[in-house]
Amino acid sequence: MNGFSRLVRQTMTIARRDFVATVFTPTFLLFLLAPLMMLAFGTVGGLGAQKMAMSGDSKSRIVFIAGGEQARTVIAMDKQLRRMFSLATQPADLIVEAPSANPREQAKALIDRKGVDTYAVLYGPLERPQILHVENGPRSAEYLAELANQVLRAQRAGTDAPLSEATKTVVSRTTASESGQGQAAFFTVFALFIVSLMLAGQVVGTMAEERSNKVIEILAAAVPLESVFFGKLLGMFGVAVLFLVFWGTVVIGLGSNAASVMPARLASELATVGPAVGFIPYALLFFAYFVMAYMLLGAVFLGLGAQAGTQRELQMMSLPITIFQVAMFGLAAVAAGSPDSWLATAAELFPFSSPFAMAARAANSPELWRHFAALAWQALWVVITVSIAARLFRRGVLQSGSPKLWRRKAAAAA
Template identity: 55%
Template structure:
């Protein structure tokens, strides 16, 4: 037999082996459907971002404190000017108020009052020389009010000389707006998702490396495998805390180096429960999400002995995590809906959604119930992960994890190793 056919047969044998090992697995279906998942997650995230934007825009206002005799002309001018803008670029809705004894204090009160906390810009004074106050994100709306004052006074479109000269003043808002709460909720959801996926995912590669180097077998011969599992989980969590503390310290100082305009914009972002309590709740929900995902990753990592198996096992976990992130992000724009309540109750999405809940609502009692509920599922995940870890370590190659192996009695080989 010539050498070439033998090489061809060997090549085809290897090709068939790799093809079967890759295709004839349940997770290959997830790979085939990954574009569908990506599009679906993009739609969910897009709907979440749109719901946040629409919810914020529906409550934002530009306020004009003008005499009642000029309000009809200003409303008509507002209708004319809005026709120029597209639907996406529409300014905030116009609210008219009659001037009181002190229009300047009245204008500042629109930013300090909770009732008018969504005012992005406020105009007061004589329309020929008005003053426009605006918050960190209201400069465009302030310019719109200046143009509105000009359009209100202008009766002859052909007149070239300007009739109004506005003074724009940026002020710091004393009360975070509802849109600031929603933005803080979105940041909290993204922060927990990014940190857990980035930090907990490292456990899979470490686990596979130690298993291929026979380090796990050496540890298993000296101490119980449950102690190895818990030790790794606690060590991972400790390094995650160091990572979070380092970057939290850097981010907390970012306001001091930004220009005043951008610093004022950041100042409008605030959680409903207050800063100190929000930081504590964010840390608690991050801990719950990390321990839950870390236990899953450790249990999955113990089943993989090759990089290919590692990728196959990590893909479903990552898909589920991205799905939970998309659901929680979509819930930030509608905190009172039934869908949001379900997302807050579902164990895998609960840490993300409840962090957003802390940013949107000031009540504290739901967080005590949520943390107890999540702690129960963390215990369940750690228990299942520890048993999957034991089964994966005690076999020479990777294998499937079944319900009997996870919840059944320990075999004699388990007792001999532990």
């Protein structure tokens, strides 16, 4: 058996040991179901926020002071104008009130009325209307001004009915839109960040735990330290793959059923979102970049965890680790939004943000040659990072290692 085969066998032995020790424990089930718990808490918070927003919307309004035939025209034109707004961007509900003897005082009283939030009130002749609005109601004031303009046009035309009727034809896109590719790029970066945040951070504690109970000294005496580091990295990567397979199966099963009950409008909007390289190459590249992101970040975290002698030191490292991950996410997110900028090029070249930025590139650009070069570049840095981590651990913690070059020359001369 040659040296490389022995190194691979020793590495896989360490990987199998860490994989079994992690998966066959009761706490792994909690780790596997962690996204479900996060989803439950997020759903509760989202429902609470939605209820508060709906409660606020139900009490907000704008007021148009008009009477008689003009009031009927105002209501008709309001219905026509609201068709241009989506449900989320529509103005507040319109209330039409008959004018009193003093319309200005009436408008001020409507603004100050308790129990409702009145954003803007319009009164006076339509040629020169007066609008009172609160500080956060300039858009409501603009809407009332445009509404008054359209009512005046309808009155001069003698009808409030539409003057033309357009023929609308729905045309389906055959490819993803530019904005859809941008959305796919940001989703790619976000998904990789969430997965690496949940999974790569698990590597930190493995080396620190075995350093504290002196197991690492036994492993380092039996096999090369590089095999220990690579083996632990591969073992925890197996745990990450098991996690992804479980949740990927769940999401695919739910997604296939959700597609049949999805509203047609939402389905058409989702059809414009997609990667530029195509879905099959994108799926392969996404997995490849997940592997590289996990290996790169895991190698860094493994090296940091190996330097921690106690749980207190390990806890102190959690903040800079999180900051580092968020920084890589922020850099790649900017690159996803500006794929042709120098910042995107820098993010693609920097090894620890390269998997995120290049995964976004797969969504933004159909070129494939960049990805082969990027994957080779990232794999090189995985080897470099693990080698540096092992050397730092050997010299700093185990207090061993090969002698300095000048000492070897001196010993040879003697």
